[in-house]
Amino acid sequence: MSKTKVALIGAGVWGEVHAKLYREHPGVELVAVCDQNIERARKLADTMGLSAVFSDHREMLDAVDFDAVSIVTPDFAHGQATVDCANAGKDILVEKPLATTREDVEAIVEAVQRNGVRIMVDLHNRWSPPFAVAHDCLMRGELGDPVSAYFRLNDIRWVATDMLPWAAKSSILWFLGSHSVDTLRWFMQDEVESVYAVCSKGVLASMGVDAVDVYQTILKFRRGGIATMENSWITPNTHPCINDIKFNITGTRGMINLDLSNNQMIERFTEDRNDRPDVLVQHFVHGKAKGFAYESIRHFIDNLVTGEEFLVSLEDAVNTSLVILAILESAETGQPVKVRYLGE
Ligand SMILES: NC(=O)c1ccc[n+]([C@@H]2O[C@H](COP(=O)([O-])OP(=O)(O)OC[C@H]3O[C@@H](n4cnc5c(N)ncnc54)[C@H](O)[C@@H]3O)[C@@H](O)[C@H]2O)c1
Structure with missing residues (x-):
């Protein structure tokens, strides 16, 4: 072939x-x-x-x-x-x-x-094994219908100060909030109707990066589901993992909690450091790329070849961007904002 x-x-x-x-x-x-x-x-x-x-x-x-x-x-x-x-x-x-x-x-x-x-x-959080397993439980009906969700998805501040030379030209909402919105839409199986967001600025600015530190957002879905999401770029650099991740989905009959804030399965202690090596996102096993960051890219190629639909549709990505534009507007105006979808 x-x-x-x-x-x-x-x-x-x-x-x-x-x-x-x-x-x-x-x-x-x-x-x-x-x-x-x-x-x-x-x-x-x-x-x-x-x-x-x-x-x-x-x-x-x-x-x-x-x-x-x-x-x-x-x-x-x-x-x-x-x-x-x-x-x-x-x-x-x-x-x-x-x-x-x-x-x-x-x-x-x-x-x-x-x-x-x-x-x-590449909204690859859908390939993160704990999220994918939780989503399967929801789809099998084990939790009943989704009612509410909480999603903290934060980065250590090094990402904004050192990793991304263009952090001030983007936002933690685009950088991580896009994963948050896509994941919440995927779990709620619904579109966001309106958002209300507040934000805080100062820590990164004092370090020379003109960007918002943290956004807290409430999302109301069309069929009544509600969610809260937090996206911060000021988690201390001493945090054991580059991301601080907590997630809850509560349904009419059950609930799932995820705590992915450190790779708890493996701790490394050497003479000059103590850390938790990545065994989830972009690690290699016997020389082969295994983390979910690679799985989404593999999925793109595999489904191009088979002709099957991608797990993330264009509509998913479009609506995620439009929700974030509404969140940015809400944080700026201090008012709840209705999401304006294409054609509206
Ligand atoms: N899926 C994930 O979780 C994940 C993780 C990290 C980054 N990203 C995304 O990947 C993208 C790149 O991030 P990064 O960390 O690699 O940034 P980066 O700054 O390391 O790399 C971006 C590169 O693009 C180049 N570039 C800029 N404008 C260009 C243009 N018009 N044409 C050609 N090259 C151009 C720059 O010179 C730079 O080398 C971002 O959208 C980021 O959000 C996704």
Whole structure:
């Protein structure tokens, strides 16, 4: 069987994750890497044994023949690349969030539908084993109908101060809140009707990053379900895991709690540190990529080949972005905001 030829746009921290999965997937050939920082593109391409590197995705689209593309640029830079790739007839895996403005969301939907290409947004929390098992319990009816949910999904502050050079041009809501909203919609099996959010700023600003520290949001779903979500970028760096994750789903007949705030199965003590190595998100077992960060990318390729629907639809990703725009508006105005879906 012929291999799916894939190109990569964005060769940063997460672009490397995509490249590693493509390198090991037997059905994929990674054929080109693009990054506006050409040195970064070249460095990643070298590790993959590739020579086709570009600093502009339009040049890559003109010069290289490929079937599908991963778009792994910063949150605010997904729109144009996604539209251009759709117009070139490529199937697309775009990192979350789909886009950070309503205009970009609309332009992507228009281009994807007009060109008949397939697209998945990497809202990979659906592949996290504890969340997937909890969701299966809910789907089997063990919890009854979903009534309420709580989701804390926070990052240590290092992510905003050191990992992401563009943190101030995004938001913890786009960076992690997109996973929160998608997960809550997935569990409630419903769309968010309205949101009310408050936020606090100051800690990151005092460290030179002009971004909100934390958002607390209440979401009301159309059929009456309610949820609370917290997204913070100021968890202390001493936290045992990069994320602080607590989740509860309560139904008419049962409830599930998740505490994923540290990888409790493994503790490492060396002369200079004590930590909990990752055995959930992006770890390797006998040289093979196993974490759920890789599983969502594998799913994209597998379902491209079989033609099956993606677990995350375009509508899921569109509505997630529109809910976050409503949350941002609520935090700014201090008022509850009704989510405005496409066509409304
Ligand atoms: N699924 C997840 O949980 C997860 C985890 C981390 C990051 N991400 C997402 O991945 C994306 C990238 O994050 P990152 O941590 O790799 O950021 P990064 O800054 O490490 O890498 C982004 C790269 O994109 C390049 N770039 C910027 N604009 C470009 C353009 N127009 N064309 C080509 N290259 C361009 C930059 O030079 C940089 O090398 C973000 O959307 C982020 O939210 C997702």
